[in-house]
Amino acid sequence: MNLKKYLVRALHRLQKGPGYTYKELLVWYCDNTNTHGPKRIIKEGPKKKLIWFFLTLLFASLVFWQWGILINTYLSYNVTSSLSIGFKTMKFPAVTICNANPFKYSEVKPLLKELDKLIEAALERILQPTPGNSSDNESLGLDLELWNQIPLVLIDEHDKDNPIILDIFETSQTAVGNETAMDSRANKKYKLAVKLCSHQGPENCTYRNFSSAAQAVTEWYILQSTSILSKVPLHERIRMGYQAEDMILACLYGAEPCNYKNFTQIYHPDHGNCYIFNWGMDEEALNSSNPGAEFGLKLILDISQQDYIPYLSSAAGARLMLHQQKSFPFLKDQGIYAMAGTETSIGVLVDELERMGYPYSDCTVNGSDVPVQNLYSQYNTSYSIQACLRSCFQNHMVEICGCGHYMFPLPQGVNYCNNEDNPGWAYCYSSLRSSIKQRQICIDSCKETCNDTQYKMTISMADWPSEASEDWIFHILSYERDMSTNVTLDRNGIIKLNIYFQEYNYRTISESAATTIVWLLSSLGGQFGFWMGGSVLCLIEFGEIIIDSLWITVINVISWCKGLKQRRARARYPDAPPTVSELVEAHTNLGFQHEAVGAVPRAQALPPEPGTPPPNYDSLRVQPLDTLGPDSDAD
Amino acid sequence: APTGPGKKITARLKRTLPVRGPQAPTLSELMRWYCLNTNTHGCRRIVVSRGRLRRLLWIVLTLSAVGLILWQCAELLMNYYSASVSVTVQFQKLPFPAVTICNINPYKYSAMKEYLAELDKETKKALETFYGFSEGKSKVRRSVDDWNSTGSDFFEQIPLLKVEDFSRTATELHSGQKRKIEGSVFHKDSSIVNSGDSNDIIGFQLCDANNSSECALYTFSSGVNAIQEWYKLHYMNIMAQIPLEIKEKLSYSAEDLLLTCYFDGLSCDKRHFTRFHHPLHGNCYTFNSGESGTILSTSTGGSEYGLHVVLYIDEADYNPFLVTSTGAKIMIHDQNEYPFIEDIGTEIETAAATSIGMHFTQSRKLSKPYSDCTETGADIPVENLYNKSYSLQICLHSCFQKAMVDSCGCAQYAQPLPAGAEYCNYKKNPNWMYCYYRLHEKFVKEQLGCQQICKDACSFKEWALTTSIAQWPSIVSEDWMLRVLSWDKGQKLNKKLNKTDLANLMVFYKDLNERFISENPANTLVILLSNFGGQLGLWMSCSVVCVIEIVEVFFIDSLSIVLRRQWQRAKKWWSGRQQGRAAQTSDVERQGHENPACIDEDLPTFTTALRLPLPQDSPLPRTPPPNYSTLRLDTAFTEQLPDTLELGQH
Secondary structure, eight states: OHHHHHHHHHHHHHOSSSOSSHHHHHHHHHHHOSSHHHHHHHHSOHHHHHHHHHHHHHHHHHHHHHHHHHHHHHHTTOEEEEEEEEOOOEEOOEEEEEESSSSOHHHHHHHHHHHHHHHHHHHHHHHSSSTTOSOGGGGGGSOHHHHHHSOEEEEEOSSTTSOEEEETTOSSOSSSOHHHHHHHGGGOOEEEEEEEEOTTOTTSEEEEEOSSHHHHHHHHHHHHHHHHHTTSOHHHHHHHSOOHHHHEEEEEETTEEEOGGGEEEEEETTTEEEEEESOOSSSOOOEEOSOSGGGSEEEEEEOOGGGSOTTTOOOBSEEEEEEOTTOOOOHHHHOEEEOTTEEEEEEEEEEEEEOOOTTTSSOBSSSTTSSSOOGGGGGTOOOOHHHHHHHHHHHHHHHHHSSBOTTSOOOTTOOBOOTTTOTTHHHHHHHHHTOHHHHHHHHHHOOOBSEEEEEEEEEEEEESSOTTTHHHHHHHHHHHHHSSSSOOOOTTTEEEEEEEEEEEEEEEEEEEESSOHHHHHHHHHHHHHHHHOOOHHHHHHHHHHHHHHHHHHHHHHHHHHHHHHHHHHHHHSSOOOOOHHHHHHHHHOSSOOOTTTOOOGGGGGSOSOTTSOOOGGGHHHHHHHHHHHHHHHHO | OOOSHHHHHHHHHHHHSOOOOSOOSSHHHHHHHHHHHOSSTTHHHHHHOOSHHHHHHHHHHHHHHHHHHHHHHHHHHHTTTOEEEEEEEEESOEEOOEEEEEESSOBOHHHHHHHHHHHHHHHHHHHHHHHOOOSOHHHHHHHHHHHHHSOOHHHHHSOEEEEETTTTEEEETTTOOEEEOOSEEEESSGGGOOTTOOOOEEEEEEEOSSOTTOEEEEEESSHHHHHHHHHHHHHHHHHHTSOHHHHHHHBOOHHHHEEEEEETTEEOOGGGEEEEEETTTEEEEEETOSTTSOOOEESSOSGGGSEEEEEEOOGGGOOTTTOOSOSEEEEEEOTTSOOOHHHHOEEEOTTEEEEEEEEEEEEEOOOTTTSSOBSSSTTSSSOOOSSSOOOHHHHHHHHHHHHHHHHHSSBOTTSOOOTTOOBOOTTTOTTHHHHHHHHHHHHHTTOSSHHHHOOOBSEEEEEEEEEEEEESSOTTTHHHHHHHHHHHHOTTSOSOOOGGGEEEEEEEESOOEEEEEEEEESOOHHHHHHHHHHHHHHHHOOOHHHHHHHIIIIIIIHHHHHHHHHHHHHHHHHHHHHHOGGGOOSOHHHHHHHOTTOSOOSOOHHHHHHHSOOOSSSOOOOSOOOTTOOGGGGGGGTTTHHHHHHHHOO
16 A cells, blocks of 8 residues: 555654664663663663663653642742842932912902801801800801801710701701700710712711811811812912912022922812922933932922911921822822921932732733723823822712812813702712722722832921021021012921932832743753753653654554455455565565564564663674573573 | 473573663672763763773763762752742732820829829929929928928938949938948949049939848939939839729820821721720720721721821820820831830820821741741740730740749739739839849840840731821911810810810821732742752753662662672682582682572673673674664664774774
């Protein structure tokens, strides 16, 4: 048959030697492989042969087991961290400075006039010894419509099961048991709460309880003023805030003077106008190559505490934050206070964590793979987790309440919430803010950035200006600002800031892959080498043998088929002479003998086991021994 | 010719199971066989190399390779227990830590009057006599009179002294008596040794009550420290006698301390705080102590979502001698960690808003054998007196307390009581103060062994704090703020609050990035074996198989050869004695062939083959046939034989 002849010839051409039966092949492999175990199997005596066979099997399985562990280790993508610490020339951090109070009270007074009147009257009522008894004359001049949108109520919790709700400006009480309420007044078990109603109707109301009246008042005032201020256009709001030239009185960076023009203005909803030094948006970021206060940023600020909005922020000072260039300052999260009348020195250590991205850790390089629309991209700032969380919240707010919260940037085509257009927004916002589910969704969808930079600050404070120098310092600074000889500054408004790098200004933890492909290969090689002395070439040898045995299988199958055919044919013609091709085959290919046809006489002259060759280097000397063996047996 | 069926069978077995083995009859043959057939590289070169120099070179190279392998593997073994550090950052909902808040002043001074009246009177007198300080002129006269009439207990027990440094004499301040200083002098302030300064040094003397000659003098550079320390000693004596329930009542209640509370955007009140009595700070209140079973957590960072409290610090009710600063002390710690407020607390200023930004870091070290730390503290031979999880501080304090109970017989007031012990006071333990000071001295000098016994904990949580202060309340909001807060405080206090009585505290997470620093084993067994394999393979292409070979050849086979030799010699000697010299015909080697006592039954046909006379017509080939050839194809190499012949015959 042509096919079989072709295959046999091909095999013969392919591998001149190993043999044409499985046994021959195996023995040849064992003898010639570079793996250490198999050679022993055929070289030793029968007992040791067995031992070596099992040893080889054991080692092979050990190798595979350990390989499995190694590959598993590799696929778990571990990282090793290296820490470096020291001083180097680094970009000076961006410094954001705000006033704790967002607007000048003198500017926003017309807008908040009604609100202030309301709260003053309400406080008057609350604080008097017996609430509810006073005449109603006071409430005449008040804007009760504004009040009723989000009213403050007193809750009498004397009777736990049946709390009595007292509206401050209304005489009628919304609960039964009027008389008991009068009695319990002496016990003073009142609590102040904010009544929040959804726009669907008054029956859908919640009361936000506060343990302290101070908190309730602040919270109420923030809700109301937010609603009022959200209607004011942005440029107007910027005008009402603190101007750079009023706030930044002196600036020195290293030895170079700087002034308010070196600061970038940004409107921050919490703090009004904020000013960022060295933001790196338009200009190159400044480097600092020396440690110490002499080479850092020195600022003198005026926060003009007299002009604070009384009910909005009770803490007075400057709010400042150090952050990376081109990132948005989230002052509520990372900002620190600087107290008026003091000099605050801030030593900076840049704590960086550089991580490898996917698949080593689940972090994002630039936020493009986070499924939240980044609303802060309108400031041209880079992605950060805080930006993501706030954007996520605002998106939810827009989705559920139909308007955006004043504290966060707006998506396109949406307006800020206010009481007129969105009557139930405060209720909606309040329930959304306290919703655990919403927070969890945002936490799950936002990813942290791979490069995490923190500015570790060592903060120290001293009184400034000293009593002796107070007079001339105030005089000069007032003169420079207002070009007048009147002193317009005082201790309660002035702040000195020093921001500088510490002696060691960076601490970098950088990750590198613990298991690289090189590591994997050398470990695999080490294991294979350790147990069996093998290498990739051994694997190729093994593969070769498998291919060879496949060839043999193919040939055997073909010959079996052929034998089947022949037997059928022989059934018809019992004495079929061998074909010419078979005879030729038998001559040319000594190793391949057709067993079905019967042994060729020459085969007996051959050594009985051609498959077990003697050790390589003494091949010829063994021959006499083998021929001798049968002889000695014969006699 | 075969003589029996048994022999026939063995003959057949020999034929069917041809044996090729290392059983060389002599050791040198064995070595030669090993070198030729081993899988390790190098040995073969020694045998096949021609020329003495080259052989020597190969021997040296092989031996140095073996040396290198041994050295490198030893290094690998020694570095096995090393750890690598990994830092992971996780952004997640974080558990809020416990925040313990104390007033700096432990007990209401007005309530403590009955216990402390005597002591305070004495202290005032002391101040007056030493420094001429008095609160009012009229009082002075009276108190001086009092002085002389009532001999003071306090000064008798621990006399305050003015010491002249050079003459080593001291003046007893209340009586004006001079006395010689005996015993040792301890300086509490190290910087006081300045010559030529005429300033007198104030101190007090502690004597062993049983042996009055054993005294120690403690001196201070400043009277402020001396008076405070002296006052504290007496104060502790008095407090040790008051039972805990009364002390708790004497201290501040939660309503007293907390004016407002706000957490995570929601209002909270005193129910969220757990009382905890601290010996030195009175009643402290722990927010989120986890005692109710739930631990609060924050899912948003920022100042709005943390803990926000306004504290009422009643400055007028402070003890003037015990504490000299005003404010609160806070500590941020884990729920099952004991707050060592006195050691690592942060102080909070009044009339200011203190904002504390936290950053959470968790660290974990590997315990033995990587480093010497303890996981649970169970392996430390010091009983944990605190009802909290192990920490180094707890161990040190417990260790000191134990030493105190052992050597002084009573327990120190600032630490919890061990079982069966009670706090020290003069009445029962007149000697305790001297004992305490001596012991404390030893403790600080690490002579008690506590520092050696106590190990640090393997895992710890750390909250890095960024503290900043703003003025609060601001000038314009001060008015309404104080009015409303006074209303909050309720009717009990019929006065308007002062802003110096208030402190505003904000504790919040700056970000929810949790850093987790952990040590991992740098090596596993798999990697160690891989590295061994790499070393063995690099230098000698060796593997475990080679090691087994070496064991087999150098130990088992060599031993068997030696044994066989000995056996044959013994047998020869035996047969020689039995049959005489004539019977000995064959040589030892041939005898080895048919020797039935041979340990291995395998016939060493291979070695016998080696000893066979070479066939004269076919010369000995030295070059091996290529791998892909079997014996049948050896005709292919007939052309190469003359080359190898030259090498082979010499």
